[in-house]
Amino acid sequence: MHKIYLDYAAATPLDSKVKEAMEPYLAEKFYNPSATYLAAKAVHGDIEEARGRVAHWFGARPSEIIFTAGGTEANNLAIQGVMQAFPGKQVIVSSIEHESVLAPARRYKSKEATVNPDGTIDLAALEKLITNQTVLLSIMYANNEIGTIQPIREISRLLQKIRKSRKADGNDLPIYLHTDAAQASQYLDLHAARLGADLITINGGKIYGPKQTGALYIKTGVKFQPQILGGGQERGARSGTENVAGAVGLAAALDLVQGRRHEEAERVRILRDQLMELVEASIPGVVINGSRVRRLPNNVHITIPGVDNERLLMALDDKGIMCAAGSACSASKEESSHVLRAIGKTDNQAYSSLRLSLGRMTKSADIIKAAEVLASLVE
């Protein structure tokens, strides 16, 4: 049976060029980059070269990039790192963040900003939550369930205004903007200054790179406490012998996705729209969740009233179609999705929802087949 994979938001296959770039570091170039002999120094040079390549896409200096073991760790470093550097201060997150932002934020004084029914942040409500004690905002670039893209530049303009008024008031508490770009980094601009972000998370496993690889961009001057202490690697920001193959793989993966992001976004956007049109035409009462306009080009998220999504997923799997009920991370939980509740869906609507996320191997024929099978199963 021809399998149709529509769960790229959960995991992407390793690009063969990425694998090729990584292979030498798994075998003959195995040296510890901190060792003193020439062969090890060369490996050290290679990891720094990878850091430079990652930095390029953020418009950043290499010293502003910290390699991590995935998006979860990068988000934890951003939230816990900053909050521990400013004891007693406040962090604001959006109510639809990934759990790897929500859970660490809850350890500190935190507030959750509401979102509009299309998943975009309610800017006026966000502004009201900010106090003279707020040191960090963490608002994701694009949502992993419903695909909504947040107006990061507008949020950063709001923070500029707040920084000015703090200066005038003699309040020297900084206010930083972190954005989790785990789902956005293959289709959207990551340039930190253009976005106005001080910290940015990326995740190798979502961009055809290896899982458990990622990076956090941290703008020079941002105060934070390292979370993993030890031998002082990554300039003391993240100890532990470097995952050289992982860092090289992440850099190669980022080069590949960012290098052709406009063409690929356009290609999948056409397929996404085709899938939404087919689903709307063939399934009565279906609702498309998330924004129509500010939406990841590879995301389709639907509610089919009266349908049990767990059963539907199994039936789809039987027919060779792999997709998701929500995010992969919340899929095993009993609770309905916090993202869907935040956009005003009931538990029943949440349990009738499906996410289909497209990617590099998705073809038009797959879309037609998936829509056909879906319609036949919910008849």
Ligand SMILES: Cc1ncc(COP(=O)(O)O)c(C=O)c1O
């Ligand atoms: C938006 C977002 N942030 C963070 C993560 C966490 O990534 P990982 O589980 O690879 O650490 C994910 C993964 O699904 C994600 O979609």
